Amino acid sequence: MAAAARIGIAGIGLTSPLGDDLEGNWQRLLAGQGAVTRMSFDGVADIAAAPVTTDVSQVLTRLQQVGTERVSQMALGAVRKAIADAGMAAWADPERVGLYLGTGMGGAATMDAGFAALYTGGRIPPLTVPAGMVNGASAVVAIHADIRGPVLTYASACASSSVAIAEAAHALARGEIDVAVCGGVEAPLARGTVAAWQALRTLAPPDAADVSRSCRPFAADRAGLVLGEGAAFFVLRREDDLAAAPRAWLAGSAVRCDALHLTNPQVRGQVSTLRAALRASGLAPADVGYCNAHGTATVAGDPVECEALREVWGEHATALHVSSTKAAHGHLLGAGGALEAALTVMALRARVVPPTLGVAAVDPRCAGLSHVLGEARHAPDLRHAVSNSFAFGGTNVALVFSGV
Amino acid sequence: MTTLARLTDLIHDKFGVERDTIDPDAPFASYNLDSLTVAELMFEIDDAFHVTVPDSAATTVTTLRELAALIDSLPPTPKKA
Numbered sequence: 001m002a003a004a005a006r007i008g009i010a011g012i013g014l015t016s017p018l019g020d021d022l023e024g025n026w027q028r029l030l031a032g033q034g035a036v037t038r039m040s041f042d043g044v045a046d047i048a049a050a051p052v053t054t055d056v057s058q059v060l061t062r063l064q065q066v067g068t069e070r071v072s073q074m075a076l077g078a079v080r081k082a083i084a085d086a087g088m089a090a091w092a093d094p095e096r097v098g099l100y101l102g103t104g105m106g107g108a109a110t111m112d113a114g115f116a117a118l119y120t121g122g123r124i125p126p127l128t129v130p131a132g133m134v135n136g137a138s139a140v141v142a143i144h145a146d147i148r149g150p151v152l153t154y155a156s157a158c159a160s161s162s163v164a165i166a167e168a169a170h171a172l173a174r175g176e177i178d179v180a181v182c183g184g185v186e187a188p189l190a191r192g193t194v195a196a197w198q199a200l201r202t203l204a205p206p207d208a209a210d211v212s213r214s215c216r217p218f219a220a221d222r223a224g225l226v227l228g229e230g231a232a233f234f235v236l237r238r239e240d241d242l243a244a245a246p247r248a249w250l251a252g253s254a255v256r257c258d259a260l261h262l263t264n265p266q267v268r269g270q271v272s273t274l275r276a277a278l279r280a281s282g283l284a285p286a287d288v289g290y291c292n293a294h295g296t297a298t299v300a301g302d303p304v305e306c307e308a309l310r311e312v313w314g315e316h317a318t319a320l321h322v323s324s325t326k327a328a329h330g331h332l333l334g335a336g337g338a339l340e341a342a343l344t345v346m347a348l349r350a351r352v353v354p355p356t357l358g359v360a361a362v363d364p365r366c367a368g369l370s371h372v373l374g375e376a377r378h379a380p381d382l383r384h385a386v387s388n389s390f391a392f393g394g395t396n397v398a399l400v401f402s403g404v
Numbered sequence: 405m406t407t408l409a410r411l412t413d414l415i416h417d418k419f420g421v422e423r424d425t426i427d428p429d430a431p432f433a434s435y436n437l438d439s440l441t442v443a444e445l446m447f448e449i450d451d452a453f454h455v456t457v458p459d460s461a462a463t464t465v466t467t468l469r470e471l472a473a474l475i476d477s478l479p480p481t482p483k484k485a
Contacts, residue, residue: 062420066441123450126443 007169008246009401011088011235012342013081015074015185017050017228017329020081025329026346029354030376034212034328036226041191044198048206048214050228050330051189060144067127069110070229071103072140075185078231079141082181086235087243091179094148098177099141100168101153102160102184104334106134109190116192137185149177155334158294159255159391160184162337162399165234166253172238179241183233183338197227200263202298213358215331217295217324218302218366225296228330232338248345251384251402252281258394265301269396270308274386277398278312283384286316288400290353290385291369292344295324296331303365305390310368321379323372327357337389341399344387348403353377407453407472414452415445415468428468449475456481 017035018025028035035050056073057065059080065073079099083089091097110132114124130136135153142151150171154164161184168182188194197203204224207214215226236250254276258269278285294305310317325343332339347353353372362371382403389397408428415421415437425435432442439462446457449471455478465471 062418063436063441066419066444123447126447127440130440 005173006239007172007236007250008239008242009234009248009250009345010237010242010246011082011084011086012247012345013078013083013085013233014339014342015052015056015078015231016339017052017230020054020077022085022342022346026343026350029325029328029343030352032355032357032374034357035228036212036214036330038206038211039189041194044191044195046206047194047198048204048211048226049189050226052230067130068140069107069131069136069187071107071109071185071187072131072137074187074229074231075101075137075233076141076144078183078185078233079145079181082183082233082235083145088179088235091146093178094146096149096178097147098149098168098171098180099138099147099151100164100171100180100182101138101141102156102162102164102334102338103134103137103153104155104157104160104186105188105193107132107136108193109187112190112192145181147181156395157391157393158331158333158336159389159395159397160334160337161232162341162387162389162397163255163395165250165338165341165399166255166397168236169250169253172236178237180236181233182236183231184335185231186333186335187229188227188333189229194227203227204297215297215327216358217293217297217327217356218306218362218371219297219359220361220363222297222299222302222363225298226326226330228332230332230339231335232342234338234341245404248348248404249402251283251400253277253397253399254280256396258396260394263392265304265390267304267308267311269394270305270390271311273396273398274308274312277386277400281384281400283400285313288320288384288386289379289382290321290344290347292340292347292385292387293322293324294388294390295326295356297324297326301390303363305388306366306369317368318370320369321353321372321377322369323354323356325354327359337387337397337399341387341401344385344401348382348385348401351379351382353379353382407475408469410452411468411472414448418445418448426468428472431466432468450481454480
């Protein structure tokens with residue numbers, strides 16, 4: 001096998017706040033129809049959040065649902081769609097198929113409900129451990145998609161699914177597997193988890209005038225992040241194994257760590273990650289025309305990311321189109337990188353840059369880049385794009401994609 | 405309604421198992437209740453029948469008829485003050 005086998009995206013599947021189909025997500029994003037709404041949880045001030053509104057349990061029969069929860073069901077739904085999108089039904093050799101799944105918090109809602117019952121004099125349900133364990137979704141996907149090679153779970157907070165995609169591509173390139181199913185899932189919209197995020201004082205309040213505009217990345221008046229939930233998965237293959245033209249190529253990736261602070265992002269680590277990803281892709285900054293930013297709309301995070309982009313892109317920074325699609329679908333935490341990667345692939349295919357919704361004026365500290373606000377922008381020369389994921393814990397990931 | 409009939413209803417309602425596939429004298433696995441599902445069933449029974457099924461039942465009871473007999477032999481769980 002050639003050392004530099006290209007890795008193609010054969011299929012994409014979503015369970016997203018913007019809907020369950022890829023094209024629908026894309027159209028809704030371009031139409032400016034965000035999924036952020038007001039949600040209430042007992043004992044917690046109302047939050048703005050982006051929930052998945054379909055009945056995700058339908059992917060399993062009631063008997064099969066035993067020991068599973070929302071996080072597993074959303075993951076399985078997206079994986080099935082990704083496999084179907086790749087035109088694959090049964091595997092030639094299930095042991096040559098690997099699953100690389102990122103999730104920050106796994107079955108947090110199950111643990112939350114179990115502990116709540118226990119602490120209030122009730123009984124903790126017997127399947128709390130298997131449903132709540134962080135690799136529960138991986139196990140459910142493996143069982144129902146018959147994946148018998150490496151089945152691995154990556155937990156690096158908001159970079160989890162991007163790490164999983166990067167690792168899956170390496171495993172393919174090394175020849176360890178022939179098919180990689182990779183991506184991530186998160187289901188954080190449960191009372192205890194929401195309360196914990198709110199206690200950290202990072203959540204944006206529901207916008208009083210228009211709740212769908214609560215998440216405003218890069219805006220001068222940004223107010224914090226908005227939680228989302230969902231799953232996004234890819235089927236990756238080596239170029240020689242592709243049955244048809246891929247949706248895009250995963251040109252390269254890099255994973256680095258700030259190693260400085262639990263939560264505060266750092267320019268140094270982001271710059272190093274972006275440069276390493278460009279090197280791995282054999283591309284110069286000027287080759288990359290779009291950055292789907294991490295852009296969580298926190299006061300601290302957005303200026304750091306913009307400074308890192310300006311430093312790496314240098315004189316080309318003002319030509320780099322930048323947007324954060326989190327304004328539309330919220331922050332899917334461990335699944336965020338995968339959903340944003342999917343939308344980045346759609347941007348390459350359409351040669352259209354999706355906008356950051358809801359932003360009237362960019363914070364001067366986020367300036368010096370070609371921010372795409374409000375309306376999508378045609379980018380006929382767009383050939384390569386990068387998707388950033390910068391996590392609590394300091395793990396930074398940049399995934400670089402190339403059009404077909 | 406007999407305990408056995410109530411158990412059959414519970415399995416049907418909770419797990420979507422068709423009633424006519426539930427043979428009260430056959431092992432739980434014969435109608436696709438694995439060990440985790442049986443553990444979940446025992447948990448539900450405590451609430452539905454106001455009894456406390458001992459943990460050992462998960463391994464010693466293998467059929468629905470045995471389970472019904474066990475439930476009928478248990479004292480009601482005292483109500484919480």
